[in-house]
Amino acid sequence: MIDHHAAPPPAGPVPWDKDFALRLLADMVRIRRMEEKSAEMYGAGKIRGFLHLYIGEEATAVGALHALSPEDNIVATYREHGHALVRGLDMAAIMAEMYGKREGCAHGRGGSMHLFDRATRLFGGNAIVGGGLPLAVGLGLAAKMQNENRVTACFFGDGAVAEGAFHESLNLAALWKLPVLFCCENNLYGMGTAIERSESQTDLCVKAASYNMPALRADGMDIVAVHKTTQDAVTRARAGQGPMFVEYQTYRFRAHSMFDAELYRQKAEVEEWKTRGPIHTFSARLKAEGKLTEAEFLAMDAAANAEVDAAVAFAEAGTWEPVEDLLREVMTPENAP
Amino acid sequence: MSRRLNYREAMREAMHEALVADPRVFLMGEDVGMYGGTYAFSKGFFDEFGPERIRDTPLSELGFVGAAIGAALGGMRPIVEVMTVNFSLLALDQIVNTAAAYRHMSGGQFSVPLVIRMTTGAGRQLAAQHSHSLEGWYAHIPGIRVLAPATIEDARGMLAPALADPDPVVIFEHAGLFNMEGELPDDWTVDIRSAKVRRVGTDVAIITHGGSLPKAMQAAEQLAAAGIEAEVVNLRVLRPLDTATITASVAKCHRAVVVDEGWRTGSLAAEVMARIMENVFFELDAPVARVCSEEVPIPYARHLEEAALPQPEKIVAAVKRMLG
Numbered sequence: 001m002i003d004h005h006a007a008p009p010p011a012g013p014v015p016w017d018k019d020f021a022l023r024l025l026a027d028m029v030r031i032r033r034m035e036e037k038s039a040e041m042y043g044a045g046k047i048r049g050f051l052h053l054y055i056g057e058e059a060t061a062v063g064a065l066h067a068l069s070p071e072d073n074i075v076a077t078y079r080e081h082g083h084a085l086v087r088g089l090d091m092a093a094i095m096a097e098m099y100g101k102r103e104g105c106a107h108g109r110g111g112s113m114h115l116f117d118r119a120t121r122l123f124g125g126n127a128i129v130g131g132g133l134p135l136a137v138g139l140g141l142a143a144k145m146q147n148e149n150r151v152t153a154c155f156f157g158d159g160a161v162a163e164g165a166f167h168e169s170l171n172l173a174a175l176w177k178l179p180v181l182f183c184c185e186n187n188l189y190g191m192g193t194a195i196e197r198s199e200s201q202t203d204l205c206v207k208a209a210s211y212n213m214p215a216l217r218a219d220g221m222d223i224v225a226v227h228k229t230t231q232d233a234v235t236r237a238r239a240g241q242g243p244m245f246v247e248y249q250t251y252r253f254r255a256h257s258m259f260d261a262e263l264y265r266q267k268a269e270v271e272e273w274k275t276r277g278p279i280h281t282f283s284a285r286l287k288a289e290g291k292l293t294e295a296e297f298l299a300m301d302a303a304a305n306a307e308v309d310a311a312v313a314f315a316e317a318g319t320w321e322p323v324e325d326l327l328r329e330v331m332t333p334e335n336a337p
Numbered sequence: 338m339s340r341r342l343n344y345r346e347a348m349r350e351a352m353h354e355a356l357v358a359d360p361r362v363f364l365m366g367e368d369v370g371m372y373g374g375t376y377a378f379s380k381g382f383f384d385e386f387g388p389e390r391i392r393d394t395p396l397s398e399l400g401f402v403g404a405a406i407g408a409a410l411g412g413m414r415p416i417v418e419v420m421t422v423n424f425s426l427l428a429l430d431q432i433v434n435t436a437a438a439y440r441h442m443s444g445g446q447f448s449v450p451l452v453i454r455m456t457t458g459a460g461r462q463l464a465a466q467h468s469h470s471l472e473g474w475y476a477h478i479p480g481i482r483v484l485a486p487a488t489i490e491d492a493r494g495m496l497a498p499a500l501a502d503p504d505p506v507v508i509f510e511h512a513g514l515f516n517m518e519g520e521l522p523d524d525w526t527v528d529i530r531s532a533k534v535r536r537v538g539t540d541v542a543i544i545t546h547g548g549s550l551p552k553a554m555q556a557a558e559q560l561a562a563a564g565i566e567a568e569v570v571n572l573r574v575l576r577p578l579d580t581a582t583i584t585a586s587v588a589k590c591h592r593a594v595v596v597d598e599g600w601r602t603g604s605l606a607a608e609v610m611a612r613i614m615e616n617v618f619f620e621l622d623a624p625v626a627r628v629c630s631e632e633v634p635i636p637y638a639r640h641l642e643e644a645a646l647p648q649p650e651k652i653v654a655a656v657k658r659m660l661g
Contacts, residue, residue: 073411106444116443123410124443128434134400135435138407138415145363145389146412165430168400175395329445330479332503 002195002202004188004265006251006273009281010222018291024066024223025286026300028058028279031082033304034091035254037312038081038098038112042258046315047098050127051112054082056253059278060185061086063226064153064248067234073121073139073152075132078113079185080125083155088120091307092314101318108321109329129190130163132156133182137169140178140243151237153181153230159190161207162198170211173243180243181233182208185220187252192264208245220250221276251276343518347492348510349378352416355500356386359414362500365392365401366418375420376456376515402428402453406436406505409451414500419455422509423469436505437480448503452496457485458511458548458598459635459646468635468642470598472509472547473605476575481505483576484529487550489519491573494527502529509575511548511598529574532582538568541656542586544609545596546572549647553596556652565656575605583609584616591622594655596647601629626655 014021035053042051054061061082065074076083084094089105097104098112106116114125123139126132136154143150160166161184173180184204188195195202205215214236218229226248233244251273255262262270286292321328342350355362363386364379370393373380382391394401398419405417419425425432436449459468476483482502486492492510499506506529535550536557545553550571557567570586572578587593593613597606606627613625628647636642 104444106442106446109444110442114442116446118443118446123407123447124439126435128430131403131430131435134403134431135407135410137400138404138409139411140407141404142408142411142413145408152407165399165403168395168397169403171395172397172400172404329441331482332440332445332448 002188004194004269006276007219009276010219010225011285014224014285014289014291021286021291022296022300024062024227025279025282025292026304027062027086028223028282029300030091030304030307031058031061031085032279033301033308034085034094034311035081037308039254039258041098041312047112048100049111049113050078051098051258052079052256053254054079056273056277057185057187057220057250058082059223059226059282060220060248060250063223064183064230067227067230068151068153070120071150073123073136073150075123075136075139075152075154076125077132077156078125078127079157080115080155081112084115084117084122084125087117087122089115089117089122091311095311095315096318099315099318101315102321103314103318130156130160130165133160133165133169136180137172137178140173140180141176144176144178149238151179151181151234153183155183155185157190158184158186158188158195158204159198161204162190170208170213170243170245174211174213177240177242179237179240181230181237182243182245184245184247185250186247187250189252189256189265191256192260194264204247205245213243213245215245215247217247217249220248221278221281223278223282339520339522341518342489342521343516344489344492345376345378345515347489347521348496349380351493351496352379353382355416355496356382356390359500361412361414362416363390363392363413364416364418365394365405367394367396367420369393369418374418376512378418398424398427399431403431403435405451405453406431406439406449409449410447414450416452416454416500419453421467422455422457422471423467425455432481432505432507433478437478440504441480449505450503451505452499452508453505454508454510456512457509458513459642460513460548462637462639462642464637465634470630472575473597473599475507476605476608478576481507481576482529482574484508485547485573485575486510487514487547487571487573488535489517489521490525491527493521494525495529498527498529509547513548514551517551527573530579532570532572532574532579534568534582534586535571536567536569538566538590540566540590541592541594541659542568542570542590543594543596543652543656544570544572544583544586546575547598549596549598552647552649553652555649556656559649559653560656565660567656578608578612580612580616583612587613588617588620591620592659593625594652594659595625595627596652597627597629598647599629600632601627602632604629623659626659628652628655
């Protein structure tokens with residue numbers, strides 16, 4: 001039986017200079033504020049469809065993505081707002097996309113679950129569980145065949161581990177020694193089904209090992225651990241030593257989506273995990289080390305809120321794609337570059 | 338000078354040409370390498386181009402088709418061979434949810450320049466799980482182009498434009514055609530936009546594709562012996578359908594029979610009939626007829642399989658019924 005209880009809050013020294021530490025903290029705060037506002041705008045009817053919030057899991061995307069380089073490829077899931085933001089997509093373009101506006105990163109064709117950004121090599125937002133894994137294998141294959149120094153980081157949840165795509169992809173990547181990182185954000189639930197109710201083997205690293213793929217596990221609530229572990233995996237992949245599986249043990253503080261009454265978990269469990277919240281525990285460690293003052297934190301938070309307000313204003317002012325353009329972007333236009 | 342070769346040789350030549358011409362092109366799939374291709378389409382390639390570019394895959398249709406999509410996004414020009422349409426069902430998620438939707442859901446940021454080839458069709462006593470003709474399903478999906486090479490010229494000429502296409506192209510090769518021999522004309526270039534009239538006639542338009550084309554041609558010869566001149570249209574491109582060529586032929590002949598190895602209900606034939614009705618209804622002298630597969634999983638026993646599939650005799654009978 002897997003332990004749903006939270007471990008003690010992340011603690012210990014932060015091996016980063018102040019500037020780097022505050023940049024990562026700021027990114028976590030930016031995600032948190034953006035997600036809170038998204039939920040609010042969903043309630044206001046501005047955002048529709050499915051909306052999956054990343055609140056609670058911020059340390060994973062921020063720590064992992066800061067261990068990657070601009071030339072690397074990112075493949076994500078439908079819970080990808082945070083990854084898109086940290087990767088460098090403009091918050092305004094994300095918000096406008098969730099509003100369904102033409103100014104969104106996909107002109108309103110994708111919505112919350114399909115954020116893409118060619119400039120930062122963000123290959124989506126995939127709303128089929130496990131759907132991104134084969135894609136990541138192919139991106140890794142292309143990089144290898146073209147001798148590009150490019151690692152592909154593929155994010156997915158613990159639910160994806162039950163899909164055939166997971167097993168086929170790990171096998172292919174290991175067989176062909178591709179520079180792919182399989183980044184599993186294990187938040188203990190595939191939608192409303194706890195991992196021990198869906199997996200006969202709940203030690204996910206064992207599954208990777210069965211494909212001859214080394215696996216690392218990190219406390220996904222501890223941004224320092226996430227960053228260090230990802231860095232180790234990236235170094236190995238970049239050196240041509242093949243793929244790697246990384247499990248980030250994390251927790252989703254909010255419901256699966258906006259339609260989830262959370263009947264499958266105890267409130268006490270959620271509260272217990274909140275004591276390990278990645279933002280306040282990291283802030284506390286930085287303050288203890290003299291790398292962060294309360295005033296600095298408040299300024300950071302105010303900046304994030306201002307960015308969110310500007311993003312909302314941008315989305316509100318955005319326009320609707322004309323219905324006459326409905327069939328655009330189904331096929332590539334002739335004479336496209 | 339035109340020359341004789343068979344369908345398999347024509348397709349092999351087309352792949353060889355593509356591999357020589359563009360270092361981004363590579364072939365992947367089950368037994369495409371050391372084995373030489375399930376149907377010997379890539380015989381000799383493994384030795385000539387090496388295991389990187391002639392890439393054998395495990396039996397992971399979902400995984401390697403998805404990987405081909407990723408490789409296409411990453412700058413390569415993969416040709417992925419799915420052994421047969423039957424096994425493509427294991428890869429359908431990647432084809433429909435990723436390849437076909439990718440450009441649109443990314444707001445036009447990414448195209449997927451991928452070619453997927455697969456064997457289709459029945460007629461070899463392979464029973465229910467190896468005899469599907471599901472190209473009509475694929476033709477339902479926006480975001481992909483669907484081709485059905487039915488002649489030597491199609492087999493030789495369709496791959497190059499498919500590889501040049503920035504979007505996913507799915508090519509269905511009917512197993513009944515592989516040993517078919519024919520003349521390859523000097524100009525064998527094929528445009529992957531239009532259907533082609535294979536036989537000119539005036540009395541009835543027989544509209545078909547893939548493995549049913551030779552059957553339609555045989556039927557047309559039998560009809561000619563009875564004084565009925567049939568026009569035979571090879572659709573070639575199943576998505577997007579070339580409505581203009583279809584309707585021009587029907588408007589000329591005033592009668593049409595659609596022949597399709599897919600099951601009757603919800604078939605590609607139904608779509609062709611709908612387009613005829615929408616566009617040239619008042620040109621028709623008789624209701625449009627169709628000859629499709631019977632509504633049964635394809636049986637093993639030869640006489641039952643033959644009875645389940647479109648045959649020249651069924652096409653002749655349909656035309657004669659129509660002409661009274």
